[in-house]
Amino acid sequence: MRTAPALFALALLLSACAASDPPPDPYALIERARAAHGSDVLHRAVVEFDFRGKHFTVTRDGGAFRYERTYTDSTGAVREILDNDGIRREIDGQGVALTDSAQSRLATPLNSVPYFALLPFNLTDPAVQARYLGPAEIEGEPYHEVEVTFAQEDGGRDWEDRFIYWFHQDRHTMDYLAYGFHVDDGGTRFRKAVNPRRVGGVLFTDHLNYTAPELPDPTSPVHHFDSLYSAGRVELLSEINLENVTVRPLQ
Secondary structure, three states: OOHHHHHHHHHHHHHHHOOOOOOOOHHHHHHHHHHHOHHHHEEEEEOOOEEEEEEEEEEEEOOOEEEEEEEEEEEEEEEEEOOOOOOEEOOOOOOEOOHHHHHHHHHHHHHHHHHHOOHHHHHHOEEEEEEEEEEEEEOOOEEEEEEEEEEOOOOOOOOOEEEEEEEEEEOOOOEEEEEEEEEOOEEOOOOEEEEEEOOOOOEEEEEEEEEEEOOOOOOOOHHHHHHHOOOOEEEEEEEOOOEEEEEOOOO
């Protein structure tokens, strides 16, 4: 039988070992989230969905990609494309010349809408720099909080943006995210995933999109959004809904 001092010493040893446990690897947490969302399907697939009156077709084939947006307005039937070769626009099947500034304006929605729709698929891009921020609790559920920034090389025009992801500790799903952005005068957002459903083996969600007066610009500490949300100090800005989602593998 162990004596009381021996038991006390053992308790101290176990406590010291627990305290010295390394934090979770953020890249491993991202991989678990990608697996939970079925992201491997997206390496060679065509995803289609409707978003705010426009139809998106996202084609991924390894390193090759094509993001296409089609809609009709007063000018006619519009097709806008972002792929490995650049950006272009067609109206009624005819190519339209684009200035550098027009290409820059068009690049944001053509890239950002598919990027958010397919998350966490893109979180293994070479420019991703991940850092574990610690455990968190939102609405009574346990999460791992991970920061993602981007290296300037291969980080795209928005490489200075900062993202925070909350991955559920048990389900490994990406249920919340926050970010600071610099385009269009900059700002911050907090998103809550809603309406989860699987299409073609991939988990898709819609989002409730929040802002907070206390975090007004892209340099704000967006990792505080979970606390502000829990305290009711955020404002619902919009709903982000993906409609008519389909996924088909490339043959």
